[in-house]
Amino acid sequence: MKTLICTAVAGVLACATGVAFAQGGTSDGPILFTNVDVFDGVTLELRQDVNVVVTGNKITQITADDIAVAGGQVIDGDGYTLMPGLMDTHTHMSMVSIPVARLFNDHPGYAFIRSTVDAEDMLMRGVTTVRDMGGNVFALAAAIDEGLVPGPRIYPSGRFVGQTSGHYDFRARSDTHRVFSGTEPTSDRLGYSFLADGVPQVLSAVRENLRLGASQIKIAAGGGYASPTDPLLSTQYTFEEMKAAADAAADFGTYVTMHAYTPESINRAIDAGIKDVGHGQLLDKATLERMAAEGVYLSTQPFTVCNEPQLDDFSNEKLAIVCKATAEMYQMAKEIPDLKVTYGTDMFNLPDPSDQIKQMERLLPWFEPGEILKMATGNVTGLLAMSGMKNPYPDGPIGVIEEGAYADILLVDGNPLETLDAVTDTDNLKIIMKDGKIYKNTLEN
Numbered sequence: 170m171k172t173l174i175c176t177a178v179a180g181v182l183a184c185a186t187g188v189a190f191a192q193g194g195t196s197d198g199p200i201l202f203t204n205v206d207v208f209d210g211v212t213l214e215l216r217q218d219v220n221v222v223v224t225g226n227k228i229t230q231i232t233a234d235d236i237a238v239a240g241g242q243v244i245d246g247d248g249y250t251l252m253p254g255l256m257d258t259h260t261h262m263s264m265v266s267i268p269v270a271r272l273f274n275d276h277p278g279y280a281f282i283r284s285t286v287d288a289e290d291m292l293m294r295g296v297t298t299v300r301d302m303g304g305n306v307f308a309l310a311a312a313i314d315e316g317l318v319p320g321p322r323i324y325p326s327g328r329f330v331g332q333t334s335g336h337y338d339f340r341a342r343s344d345t346h347r348v349f350s351g352t353e354p355t356s357d358r359l360g361y362s363f364l365a366d367g368v369p370q371v372l373s374a375v376r377e378n379l380r381l382g383a384s385q386i387k388i389a390a391g392g393g394y395a396s397p398t399d400p401l402l403s404t405q406y407t408f409e410e411m412k413a414a415a416d417a418a419a420d421f422g423t424y425v426t427m428h429a430y431t432p433e434s435i436n437r438a439i440d441a442g443i444k445d446v447g448h449g450q451l452l453d454k455a456t457l458e459r460m461a462a463e464g465v466y467l468s469t470q471p472f473t474v475c476n477e478p479q480l481d482d483f484s485n486e487k488l489a490i491v492c493k494a495t496a497e498m499y500q501m502a503k504e505i506p507d508l509k510v511t512y513g514t515d516m517f518n519l520p521d522p523s524d525q526i527k528q529m530e531r532l533l534p535w536f537e538p539g540e541i542l543k544m545a546t547g548n549v550t551g552l553l554a555m556s557g558m559k560n561p562y563p564d565g566p567i568g569v570i571e572e573g574a575y576a577d578i579l580l581v582d583g584n585p586l587e588t589l590d591a592v593t594d595t596d597n598l599k600i601i602m603k604d605g606k607i608y609k610n611t612l613e614n
Contacts, residue, residue: 198238198239198240198241198242199222199223199224199229199238199241199242200222200223200224200238200241200242200243200244200605200607201220201221201222201223201236201237201238201241201242201243201244202220202221202222202223202244202246202251202578202580203220203243203244203245203246204218204220204245204246204247204248205218205219205220205221205246205248205249205250205251205580206218206219206248206249206250206251206584207219207221207231207250207251207252207570208250208251208252208253208539208542208546208570208585208586209252209253209547209569209570209571210252210253210542210543210546210547210550210568210569210570211543211546211547211569213537213539213540213543213586214586215250215584215586216231218233219231219232219233220232220233220234220235220236221251221570221578222236222238223576223578223602223605224605225576225605226575226576226604226605226606227564227565227573227574227575227576227605228570228571228572228573228574228575228576228578229572229573230572231570231571231572244580244600244610244612245612246580247612249580249581249582249583249599250580250581250582250583250584250585250591251570251578251579251580252542252546252570252578252579252580252581252585252592253297253546253547253567253568253569253570253574253577253578253579254295254296254297254298254321254546254568254577254578254579254601254602254603255294255295255296255297255526255542255545255546255579255592256296256297256298256299256300256511256512256545256546256549256553256567256568257291257296257298257299257300257321257512257513257514257525257545258299258300258302258468258511258512258513258549258552259300259302259447259468259470259513259514259515260291260299260300260301260302260513260514260515260516261301261302261303261304261515261516261517262284262287262288262299262301262304262306262309262310262320262323263280263281263284263301263304263305263306263309263361264280264284264304264361264517264518265284265287265516265517265519265522266283266286266287266518266519266520266521266522267279267280267283267284267518268479268518268520269479269518272518273339273355273356273359273361277359280305281305281308281309284306284309285309285312285318285320287522288309288313288318288319288320288321289318289319289320290522290523291320291321291525292319292320292321292601292603292608293595293601293608293609294523294525294526294595294598295526295579295592295595295598295601296321296525296526297321297322297577297579297601297602297603298321298322298323298324298549298553298567298568298577299321299322299323299324300323300324300326300385300468300513300549300552300553301323301324301325301326302326302387302426302428302447302513302515303326303327303328303329303337303361303362303387304328304329304361305328305359305360305361306323306325306327307325307327307381307382309323310323310325310382310561314561319608321603322561322562322567322577322603322604323561324384324385324553324556324561325382325383325384325561326378326383326384326385326386326387326426327377327378327379327381327382327383327386327387328357328360328361328362328363328374328377328378329356329361329362329363329387329388329389330362330363330365330371330374330375330378330386330387330388330389330414331362331363331364331365331388331389331405331406332364332365332366332389332405332406332410333346333364333366334398334399335389335392335396335399335403335405335406336389336391336392336393336396336399336405336428337356337362337364337389337396338354338364338396338397338398338399339354339355339356339361339362339396339397340354340355340356341397342397342398347364363377363378366410367410368409368410368413371388371406371410371413371414371417372413372414372417375413375414375417375418375425376417379417379418379421379423379559382559382561383423383559384423384556384559384560384561385418385423385424385425385426385445385555385556385559386414386417386418386423386424386425386426387425387426387427387428387447388406388411388414388425388426388427388428388438388443389405389406389427389428389429390404390405390406390411390427390428390429390434390435390437390438390443391403391404391405391427391428391429391430391431391433391434391435392405392430392487393428393430393487394480394484394485394487394488394490394491395480395484395488395517396484397481397483397484401430401487401490401491402430402431402451403434404431404433404434404437405434406437408437408440408441411425411437411438411441411442411443412441412442414441414443415441415442415443416442419442421557421558421559422556422557422558422559423555423556423557423558423559423560424443424444424445424555424556424557425438425442425443425444425445426443426444426445426446426447426468427443427445427446427447428447428448429446429447429448429449430448430449430450430451430452430491430494431451431452432451432452432453432455432456435449435452435456436456436459439459439460439463439465443465444464444465444466444555445465445466445468445552445555446460446465446466446467446468446469447468447469447513448469448470448491448515449467449469449498450469450472450491450492450494450495450498451490451491451494451498452467452498452501453501454501454504454505457498457501457502457505457508458505460508460509461505461507461508461509462507464509465509466509466510466511466552467502467508467509467510467511468510468511468513468552469498469499469502469510469511469513470512470513470514470515470528471495471499471528471529471531471532472488472491472492472495472515473492473495473496473531474492475488475489475492475493476488476489478520479518479519479520496534496535499532499534499535499536500535502535503535503536509548509551509552510544510548511544511545511548511549511552512529512532512541512544512545512548512549514528526592526593526595527593529541529542529545529589529592529593530589530590530593532544533589537586538585538586538587538588538589539585539586539587541589542585542586542589542592546568546569547568547569548568549567549568550566550567550568550569553567553568554566562575575604575605576602576603576604576605577602577603577604578600578601578602579592579598579600579601579602580598580599580600580612581597581598581599582597582599583597599611599612600612
């Protein structure tokens with residue numbers, strides 16, 4: 170490949186071919202990736218043998234022309250694939266690996282310190298952005314953004330918002346209700362949830378989350394398998410309560426996502442204006458088709474393991490029902506081309522969360538590798554943009570390789586559109602970049 174020398178003229182790098190790009194960003198200058206194939210997160214074919222320029226924290230140029238940088242860094246991609254950093258649309262960063270027995274019963278700061286380790290581990294798996302779907306995570310998000318600790322970008326939902334006796338009612342049976350005793354639930358006191366009943370309380374809970382910095386709101390619209398008392402098939406929150414949450418979020422330019430599995434709870438939530446389904450494993454085809462027609466996202470997870478050791482028997486019995494339905498849900502989703510599906514894991518209280526990206530391989534019975542990777546990259550771009558005025562990263566798209574996008578980039582050994590382990594095997598991640606900063610680079614070894 171011929172390399173052309175570019176010189177700085179009035180703050181712009183000008184090349185002999187007439188190609189130019191702005192100089193700026195970090196004091197070290199731009200970074201030029203040469204000789205790479207590109208998966209852009211959207212198109213299911215690679216753009217071959219191109220050069221990609223990162224200036225500051227943005228992708229500023231993608232070209233097949235030969236270029237060079239003055240005063241910057243050149244990385245020979247050696248024919249590897251450059252692609253967007255991965256995104257997990259359902260995480261709980263404040264409780265990923267902490268044992269459930271310690272979450273509300275240990276020193277309050279312990280979970281926060283442990284979450285910094287989980288955040289760095291996620292980044293080093295190639296996860297550069299997560300949507301946190303409930304928990305005490307604002308401090309962690311701020312620390313990552315300030316560069317105090319390494320970790321992915323976080324789109325925080327803030328506290329879980331749920332009803333009495335619902336999925337987010339984490340009280341022991343011996344605990345009294347605050348309405349009758351004045352005693353605040355531990356999960357509320359520690360910043361993990363809002364136990365809110367009726368329109369006024371739901372409005373207050375949503376608005377408080379927005380005040381604290383939530384980019385979207387998470388409610389429980391139906392029963393869950395990990396919760397201690399509610400039936401899995403229950404419908405939670407009335408239409409009026411759900412609409413109050415959706416309206417309050419919309420007034421701030423953002424949206425509500427929901428925990429729900431069943432058609433009954435999900436259709437009520439969509440009727441109320443809720444734009445994203447956080448699970449949906451028990452859905453029917455009619456509701457999935459409605460979601461596709463109305464642009465409602467399916468942010469689901471490959472729940473194909475039907476028993477988890479950290480759960481009690483009651484929860485595992487409910488999980489088995491969800492697990493059994495997962496295959497049918499994915500098969501139906503596969504057959505609805507306009508349905509917007511994203512990838513998430515919903516990892517919490519796990520002794521070993523290291524399979525966060527490996528779980529993508531569970532989707533191979535229904536989807537091709539490229540389709541799976543789109544769920545964790547380009548399919549998520551529009552979902553994050555729905556945060557609107559509450560978007561913590563509003564200056565460019567995330568999850569795609571295009572000019573103007575945030576420079577969240579992986580360089581992988583292999584063609585990930587053909588072989589998923591080019592991404593799921595972390596040894597194949599040669600470079601991990603987030604926000605224009607390189608956190609891993611094995612090409613230097």
